[in-house]
Amino acid sequence: MQNLTLTWQTAGGASVVLLGAAYAVKRATRSGAATRAGGTAALLREAGILLGLFALWQLVGHLSVLSTDHALDRAEWIHRTELGLGFPDEAAWQRAVEPYSWLVTGANYYYATMHFGVMLVLLLWLFLRHRDRYHWVRTTVVLTTAACLLIQFIPVAPPRMLPESGFADLAAQYGQSVYGGRVGGVVPDQLSAMPSVHVAWCVIVAVAVVRVARRPWRWLVVLHPLVTVFVVVVTANHFWADGLVAVVLLLVVYLVQYAVSGWRADSEGPTPAAVQPEDRPEERSSVSRS
Structure with a gap:
């Protein structure tokens, strides 16, 4: 499964190429083809930004591997705390699915x-299809991932590294682990379990589809976060707490975005549509002449 994982060098290089191509397309555009070329440049730019974000995520994971002190201790503390608070034991969930290959x-x-x-x-x-909503969602992804990265500088081991607590690395057992060895000379990130970017992203997807789409089928997207949470738990890649912290960070990002949007609206003042007819000078003059 390693071939499914881009290294931070590969993703970073691709990001630079795409951003450079976007700049070149924009500069080479003639006025007659400005609209179509502008769309191509925008698409290349956005792809470059997202790959750059992915490269940063991979790099932070690599850096966290350089300092493994107490990563297992933190994971054990999270597990003990969850059990003390009455959370379901992730190890029990994993044992329930193990018989079904x-x-x-x-x-x-x-x-x-x-x-x-x-x-x-x-x-x-x-x-x-919905360019007016794209930038809001893209910004949400960037800010949420960045917030997760800041916390992930503190190494926290995933549950699969705690066999004494009843966990197993099922992906490694089935030869499907994306963490099975070096990829492109870099050890893939294994100690950035807290918080779970998997959970944060799947919730972003669900919220975006429900908000933007209008047909009844849009509610099926709620299955994605439900399945993702189930998957990260039974594969022992994350604790419940990893997902909860990710969702809290996402909610903070949403609140910040709404606050900034409201502040911008207030600072820009009323829109032209909000000006009443009696406030317009040309209409007042026409009324006085009549």
Whole structure:
């Protein structure tokens, strides 16, 4: 499964190429083809930004591997705290699915592919069909991921590294682990379990589709976060707490965005549509002449 994982060098290089291509297309555009070329440049720019974000995420994970002190201790503390608060034991959930090889295999593939794949489909759909909503969602992804990255500088091991607590690395057992070894000379991130970017992104996808789409089928997207939470738990890649912290960060990002949007609206003043007819000088003059 390593071939499904881009290294931070590969993603970063692709990001630079795409951003450079976007700049070149924009500069080479003639006035007659400005609209079409502008759309191409925008698409290249956005793809470059997202790949750059992915590269940064991978790099932070690599840096966290350089300092593994107390990563296992923190994971054990999270597990003990959850059990003390009455949370369901993730190890028990994992044991419940272990007898079903097809379910384990599906969960491993879902974890490895759907996280980034579904987000790409969402952003492409918004960019092509709902451009007015795209920038809000893109900003949400960037800010939420950045907030997660800041916390992930503190190494926290995933549950699968705690066999003494009853967890197993099912992806490694089935030969499906994206963390199985070096990829492009870099050890993939394994100690950035807190918070779960998987959970944050799947909730962003669900909220965006429900808010933007208008047909009844849009509610099916709620299955994506439900399945994702199930998958990250039974594969022992995340604790419940990892997902909860990610959702809290996402809510903070939403609140900040709404606050900034309101502040901008207040600072810009009323729109022309908000000006009443009696306030317009030309209409007052026509009334006085009549």
